[in-house]
Amino acid sequence: MTDLFAARSQMAISLGFHIIFAVAGIGMPALMVIALWRRLRTAAAACRGLPQRDAKGTAILFAVGAVSGTVLSFELGLLWPQFMEWAGPIIGMPFSLEGFAFFTEAIFLGIYLYGWDRISKGAHLAAGVMVAVSGAVSGIFVVIANAWMNAPTGFEVVNGRPVNIDPIAALANDAAFTQTLHMTLAAYTACAMAVAGIHAWYVRRDPGNAFHRHALTVALIVGVPASLLQPLSGDLSARHVAKAQPAKFAAMEAHMHTSANVPFVIGGIPNAETGELRYAIEIPSALSVLMTGRADGVITGMDQIPPDERPPIAVVHFAFQLMVALGSYLMLVAAAVAFFYLRGRHVATVPWVLRALVIGAPFGMIAVEAGWVVTEVGRQPWIVHGILRTADAVTPVPGLVVPLVGFTILYVFLGVVVLALLRRQIIRAPGGELEGFVTRELRAVPPLAGD
Amino acid sequence: MLLTLPLVLAGVMVVCLTLYVVMGGADFGGGVWDLLASGPRKHQQRALIADVIGPIWEANHVWLIIVVVILFTAFPKAFSALAIGLHVPLSLMLVGVVLRGSAFTFRAYDSRRDAVQRRWGVIFAGASTVTPVLLGICAGAVASGAIGAATTGDFAARYLWPWLTGFALVTGVLTLTLFAFLAAVFLTVEAPEGALREDFRRRALGAGIALALAALALQFLARDGAPHVYEGLTRGPLAIAVQVSTALVSLACFIALVRRRYRGARVLAVVQVAMIIWGWALAQHPYIVPETLTIDAAAAPTVTLRLLVIALSVGTVILVPSLWYLFRVFRGGSAGGR
Numbered sequence: 001m002t003d004l005f006a007a008r009s010q011m012a013i014s015l016g017f018h019i020i021f022a023v024a025g026i027g028m029p030a031l032m033v034i035a036l037w038r039r040l041r042t043a044a045a046a047c048r049g050l051p052q053r054d055a056k057g058t059a060i061l062f063a064v065g066a067v068s069g070t071v072l073s074f075e076l077g078l079l080w081p082q083f084m085e086w087a088g089p090i091i092g093m094p095f096s097l098e099g100f101a102f103f104t105e106a107i108f109l110g111i112y113l114y115g116w117d118r119i120s121k122g123a124h125l126a127a128g129v130m131v132a133v134s135g136a137v138s139g140i141f142v143v144i145a146n147a148w149m150n151a152p153t154g155f156e157v158v159n160g161r162p163v164n165i166d167p168i169a170a171l172a173n174d175a176a177f178t179q180t181l182h183m184t185l186a187a188y189t190a191c192a193m194a195v196a197g198i199h200a201w202y203v204r205r206d207p208g209n210a211f212h213r214h215a216l217t218v219a220l221i222v223g224v225p226a227s228l229l230q231p232l233s234g235d236l237s238a239r240h241v242a243k244a245q246p247a248k249f250a251a252m253e254a255h256m257h258t259s260a261n262v263p264f265v266i267g268g269i270p271n272a273e274t275g276e277l278r279y280a281i282e283i284p285s286a287l288s289v290l291m292t293g294r295a296d297g298v299i300t301g302m303d304q305i306p307p308d309e310r311p312p313i314a315v316v317h318f319a320f321q322l323m324v325a326l327g328s329y330l331m332l333v334a335a336a337v338a339f340f341y342l343r344g345r346h347v348a349t350v351p352w353v354l355r356a357l358v359i360g361a362p363f364g365m366i367a368v369e370a371g372w373v374v375t376e377v378g379r380q381p382w383i384v385h386g387i388l389r390t391a392d393a394v395t396p397v398p399g400l401v402v403p404l405v406g407f408t409i410l411y412v413f414l415g416v417v418v419l420a421l422l423r424r425q426i427i428r429a430p431g432g433e434l435e436g437f438v439t440r441e442l443r444a445v446p447p448l449a450g451d
Numbered sequence: 452m453l454l455t456l457p458l459v460l461a462g463v464m465v466v467c468l469t470l471y472v473v474m475g476g477a478d479f480g481g482g483v484w485d486l487l488a489s490g491p492r493k494h495q496q497r498a499l500i501a502d503v504i505g506p507i508w509e510a511n512h513v514w515l516i517i518v519v520v521i522l523f524t525a526f527p528k529a530f531s532a533l534a535i536g537l538h539v540p541l542s543l544m545l546v547g548v549v550l551r552g553s554a555f556t557f558r559a560y561d562s563r564r565d566a567v568q569r570r571w572g573v574i575f576a577g578a579s580t581v582t583p584v585l586l587g588i589c590a591g592a593v594a595s596g597a598i599g600a601a602t603t604g605d606f607a608a609r610y611l612w613p614w615l616t617g618f619a620l621v622t623g624v625l626t627l628t629l630f631a632f633l634a635a636v637f638l639t640v641e642a643p644e645g646a647l648r649e650d651f652r653r654r655a656l657g658a659g660i661a662l663a664l665a666a667l668a669l670q671f672l673a674r675d676g677a678p679h680v681y682e683g684l685t686r687g688p689l690a691i692a693v694q695v696s697t698a699l700v701s702l703a704c705f706i707a708l709v710r711r712r713y714r715g716a717r718v719l720a721v722v723q724v725a726m727i728i729w730g731w732a733l734a735q736h737p738y739i740v741p742e743t744l745t746i747d748a749a750a751a752p753t754v755t756l757r758l759l760v761i762a763l764s765v766g767t768v769i770l771v772p773s774l775w776y777l778f779r780v781f782r783g784g785s786a787g788g789r
Contacts, residue, residue, distance in 0.1 A: 056560055059556060059559075059560065060556055060557070060560055062509070063509065063552055063553060063555075063556035064552075064553050064556070066509050066512065066552060067512075067548055067549045067551075067552035067553055068549065069516075070512070070515065070516055070545070070548055070549075071545045071548070071549060073516050073519045073520065074519060074534070074541055074545055075545075076523070077519075077523060077530050077531060077533070077534030078534050078538055078541060078542060081530070081531035081532075081534045081535050082531065084523050084527060084530055084531055084534070085527045085528055085530070085531040086527075088523040088524050088527035088530060088751065089524060089525075089527055089751035089752055089755040090755075092520065092523060092524020092525070092527075092751070092755060092759060093524070093755075093758055093759070093762060095520045095523070095524065096517075096520045096521070096524055096759060096762045096763065096766070097762055097766070098520075099513065099516050099517050099520045099766070100762075100765075100766035100769060100770060102513060102516070103510065103513040103517070103766070103770055103773075104769060104770070104773055106509040106510040106512070106513055107510045107770075107773045107774060107776075107777045108773065109509065110505075110506035110507055110509060110510055110777055110781075111506070111776065111777055111780055113506065114505055114506035114781065115506075115780055115781075118780050118781070119780060163752075165751075165752050165754055165755055166754065167754065167755055167758050168758070395534070395535055395538065396535060397535060397538040397610060398606060399606065403542050406542070406546065407546075410546060410549060410550075414549070414553055417553070417557060421557060421560060421561060424562070
């Protein structure tokens with residue numbers, strides 16, 4: 001394994017791990033605040049307990065997100081010192097603003113989690129709102145920095161160094177809007193639909209369970225609108241990528257040869273050597289229509305990209321298709337939920353939608369990972385699109401396979417612990433807060449070691 | 452010393468580092484006392500530490516991220532040099548940061564059974580002890596002037612020996628005792644009247660003595676181990692004045708502890724820590740990475756620095772009232788709110 005590959009793998013694992021918790025850090029506070037708001041407005045017994053459970057879940061996920069995010073802020077330098085030396089003055093702004101947003105989130109989360117009996121109900125709810133807002137804002141700033149790597153602007157290159165730096169222009173880069181919109185909606189979709197799927201599972205097992213039905217409703221309040229809007233934002237993103245990053249777009253669509261009447265392909269195995277795509281289902285001219293508005297619209301293919309500037313096509317194409325498929329599934333499920341809601345039926349009474357929600361529980365998170373692979377692997381071999389190569393940015397420190405293995409083991413361990421904790425202590429914790437709703441099935445669950 | 456933009460930002464960075472040591476450092480120190488909890492009130496000691504740290508450790512931790520962000524935005528060359536030269540100890544420190552934070556949270560939300568609590572407690576306390584040593588080693592290696600100096604030789608010569616020096620290791624020990632001392636002093640204020648408070652008073656006195664010994668050892672090693680900083684610390688009336696007043700404040704803090712003036716001791720401990728860090732910063736001036744990079748040479752273009760100052764100012768306006776509110780809500784620990 002080369003050091004470059006080890007560094008890329010370590011970055012991928014660190015980001016892939018952190019992104020789950022970052023997404024939860026954006027989505028969970030929203031659910032938590034809605035649950036608390038409904039709890040304050042109604043005396044219904046079913047609404048009791050959910051705010052506390054959501055808060056516990058948020059606390060665990062946020063803590064792991066905070067520490068894994070700290071690791072990333074160092075890893076930018078530990079793995080890519082030349083990149084940071086180059087880009088730090090240009091994109092330091094969004095990172096420093098993110099620092100403050102994250103600070104605000106941490107402060108108000110501390111107040112929210114530990115302040116139940118210390119501050120008034122209104123102040124407590126307001127603290128929750130601060131957590132939700134600053135969480136979303138901090139995510140937006142980080143994604144702006146990433147968008148700059150895809151659409152670098154706000155500097156000129158003279159003798160290989162950036163000069164005439166304009167950090168405001170860098171902040172307002174071309175990809176910033178579409179990417180932050182897409183990622184923020186992704187965070188709400190992935191987090192809320194995962195939570196909805198979990199509660200849908202319990203509602204299926206125990207249709208009379210008012211607690212899980214209420215929790216399902218809260219998750220869907222966030223998840224359904226986000227899932228319905230996400231494909232639209234995806235379309236905006238794809239248009240931008242097609243225009244600004246033709247190599248990434250060609251890899252996403254496995255579009256090898258520049259041509260008109262380009263079909264929209266579903267599936268298929270691309271062969272980068274021969275420029276063929278085999279076993280794909282094609283919808284004639286559909287991609288041309290989508291991207292140019294005309295059936296005979298010309299779309300740049302991989303053949304226009306110099307060979308040493310091509311990203312790995314198979315990985316990007318597969319990840320893109322996976323993301324689109326999972327996102328479309330969630331959109332359809334969300335549409336079904338909305339359909340029944342408009343007809344006055346709660347999905348808790350529609351078994352097939354419940355089942356679809358359960359199946360879709362992990363889809364949002366998987367789609368987030370896949371989307372991240374698309375944008376990062378799709379930009380290769382560049383770390384700053386068209387400007388700085390990843391290979392030129394990597395640290396000269398040798399033996400990077402050692403930290404790669406170390407951090408992988410650490411993150412696998414943490415991932416397993418978090419899953420076990422969420423399952424054991426929150427999702428089916430037989431705590432006092434649930435008295436009155438603990439139903440037949442929940443009681444029948446044998447006590448686990450440790451309870 | 453002309454007040455230039457790079458110098459202002461270097462100063463802000465040292466302010467943030469000081470806040471990190473005072474607040475985040477005390478949280479690490481709390482973990483050290485969790486590890487060393489003993490005697491008949493072992494459980495009360497651990498419970499008090501958990502109550503005090505619980506609501507604030509994540510916010511306190513962000514100071515470190517702010518330091519890193521200022522470093523890579525305003526002094527990108529220094530960030531790159533440190534990230535390369537200190538790759539190994541920084542990576543190890545990050546493992547400690549991750550384990551400390553997650554184990555603390557896992558302990559708070561996992562089963563109440565003793566065995567489970569103990570398991571997370573050991574990881575939390577162990578990581579809280581190892582991480583400050585590594586942080587101190589990194590600081591010591593920077594002060595020693597070894598970063599960026601070795602550009603040839605094998606892996607060990609370039610990436611291990613620069614920070615595996617006596618000076619850097621003793622700086623690591625000093626950092627650990629400093630964090631433990633701060634935590635113990637803070638805990639005397641947080642603890643209820645009586646035996647528990649006495650426990651932490653004894654610990655604060657012990658850590659204070661250890662800190663003084665580590666500082667003496669470091670002084671002794673600095674002449675050869677960190678020549679530039681040593682010269683800065685000893686030459687000129689200002690340097691001598693800083694040294695003498697740091698020693699006097701330390702002594703006053705110790706006396707306050709002996710006489711059970713806990714609130715006074717807390718203020719003095721904070722002043723003492725600030726003076727140690729600022730003494731180091733002044734001695735290292737004008738270098739950000741001694742003898743390879745000056746503050747000016749490492750600085751980003753003016754436009755970036757100017758915008759960063761604005762961003763930091765706006766951030767401070769949001770941050771200060773929020774932090775004030777946080778500490779006000781949890782004055783006297785979080786036990787009432789659980």
